[in-house]
Amino acid sequence: MWGRHHGGVPVGVVDVGSNTVRVQVAADGRTVFSERELLRLGADIELHGAIPREKLQSTAAVVARFAADARAAGAESIEVLIASPGRQAANGAELAQVLATASGCPTRILSAAEEGQLAFLGALSCAGTPSGRVVAVVDVGGGSAQVVIGSRKQGPVWWRSIDLGSQRLTSRLLQGDPPGHAAIATAREEVERYLEDFDPRQPRTAFAVGGSARALKRFMGGRLGAEELDAAIDRLAEMRISELGKDHGIGEERARTLAAGAVILAGLQRRLGTPLRVQRGGLREGALIALAAERELAA
Numbered sequence: 001m002w003g004r005h006h007g008g009v010p011v012g013v014v015d016v017g018s019n020t021v022r023v024q025v026a027a028d029g030r031t032v033f034s035e036r037e038l039l040r041l042g043a044d045i046e047l048h049g050a051i052p053r054e055k056l057q058s059t060a061a062v063v064a065r066f067a068a069d070a071r072a073a074g075a076e077s078i079e080v081l082i083a084s085p086g087r088q089a090a091n092g093a094e095l096a097q098v099l100a101t102a103s104g105c106p107t108r109i110l111s112a113a114e115e116g117q118l119a120f121l122g123a124l125s126c127a128g129t130p131s132g133r134v135v136a137v138v139d140v141g142g143g144s145a146q147v148v149i150g151s152r153k154q155g156p157v158w159w160r161s162i163d164l165g166s167q168r169l170t171s172r173l174l175q176g177d178p179p180g181h182a183a184i185a186t187a188r189e190e191v192e193r194y195l196e197d198f199d200p201r202q203p204r205t206a207f208a209v210g211g212s213a214r215a216l217k218r219f220m221g222g223r224l225g226a227e228e229l230d231a232a233i234d235r236l237a238e239m240r241i242s243e244l245g246k247d248h249g250i251g252e253e254r255a256r257t258l259a260a261g262a263v264i265l266a267g268l269q270r271r272l273g274t275p276l277r278v279q280r281g282g283l284r285e286g287a288l289i290a291l292a293a294e295r296e297l298a299a
Contacts, residue, residue, distance in 0.1 A: 011295060012075030013287045014066050014103065016082040016095075018042025018142025018167045019211075019253060021059065023066035025073045026288045029125070033073035037062050038253055041085040042143045042167035050090040059095070060102035067103040077295055080107040081287055083115055084143030084165065112161030115139070115283060116146030120156055122286030123207045123279045136203040136272050139282060140212045140264050142167030142257065147268060149201050158201050162194045162264075166212050169260035177241050179259050184237045187260060191267040198271050206274045209282035212261025215254045217278040219244070225275035229266040236262055 010027040018041055025033040039059055044051050051059070063080060070078050080099050086092040086109030093109075100107035110118070119139040129135055131152040139146045143165040150156040173187045208224060216224060220232050236244075236259040244255035269276050 009076050009292075009295065010074040011288055011291045012067075012070035012073070012078040013284050013291065014063055014070070014078065014080045014105070015284050015287070016041070016059070016063065016080065016085060016099065018045075018084050018144075018165055019257070020142075021062050021066065022284065023070050024284045024288065025070050025075045026285075026292075027074070029289075033070065033075075035066060035069060037066075040167070041089070042165065043171050045085060045089045045143070046168050046171040051085065051095055056091075056095060056098050060098045063099045064102040067105050077291055078103070078105045079287065079291055080105050081283075082107070082109045083283070084112075084141060084163075086110070087112065088143055088163070112144060112146060113159055115141075115144070116148040116159045116161060117156050118286035118290065119146060119209055119283045120148040120150065120286065121289055122281040122283060123209050124152055124281075125285060125289055126281035127207060127279055129205060133205060134201070134203045136200065136206040136274075137279075138206060138208045138213075138265065138268050138272070138276060139210050140208070140261050140268075141165045141210060144168075145264050145268065147200060147272070149203050160198060160200065162198075164191065164194050164264065166257035166261035166264065169264065170257045174260050177256075178238050179236070181234075181237045184233060184259065184263065187263045188233075188267070191263055195267050195271060198268075200272060202273050204274070206269070206272045206276050207279035208265060208276040209279055211254055212258060212265060213276065213278045215250050215258055216262055216265065218250065219248050219258070223275040223277055224265065224269065226266070226270060228275075229262060229269060233259065233262050233266060 012025040149158040
């Protein structure tokens with residue numbers, strides 16, 4: 001499966017994450033439709049422990065609309081995948097039931113392992129690495145972060161998830177604008193606490209996927225090694241959200257959580273021991289490949 005795109009019939013995925021809900025439709029490995037809406041489910045979960053009733057209803061309305069849009073774009077199979085909000089919210093099971101009813105699509109809560117493995121598949125499908133090379137794929141989301149290590153030849157051989165993402169860390173410790181160096185230091189300590197027993201196999205190459213990594217590449221340019229990430233964190237400690245938008249073209253929501261994303265990526269990068277290369281592809285691309293493969297097997 002690694003590196004192949006499956007099927008000519010469009011398939012669609014609705015990805016319900018901590019910050020946004022996104023829909024993507026693809027055929028022959030090419031995106032034919034995508035859309036997103038900001039809902040900030042992770043902030044509600046951090047504050048209340050559960051998703052409030054009105055947010056359940058608004059999320060259901062968005063997912064129903066996205067499923068209809070995916071069908072209009074030609075998708076014959078559509079899946080609704082709920083990432084960390086389903087695992088972290090006290091009413092995650094209710095969220096899944098509400099979204100399944102609203103969308104009329106198969107709906108499931110991804111385990112942390114599934115989330116990481118789909119990101120691994122999506123990243124490797126876009127990367128040109130040799131089949132036997134051991135690589136790490138780092139996916140820092142809004143509510144959690146996953147690291148999967150393996151190769152095209154073997155698939156995943158090691159994985160780890162931490163229950164902390166850019167949205168959660170921002171809501172917990174980095175709400176200032178700018179966040180300030182003292183808060184950044186506290187956030188670094190929090191990340192280190194989550195990584196106490198993190199002991200990965202050392203990869204030859206490490207890819208970073210997701211919005212935080214892409215925004216940091218735009219902010220700093222090039223690879224994200226230890227020095228580059230530390231420099232980015234120092235700068236972000238003193239930068240306002242409006243400056244990130246004006247000077248670097250980073251949207252307000254991503255700018256709000258970028259310092260937290262950088263702190264988490266820096267902690268993971270140090271333990272992997274190799275610079276992070278920002279890679280397109282990730283969870284949704286992996287899910288689309290897997291869904292298209294399932295269609296082929298069922299045909």
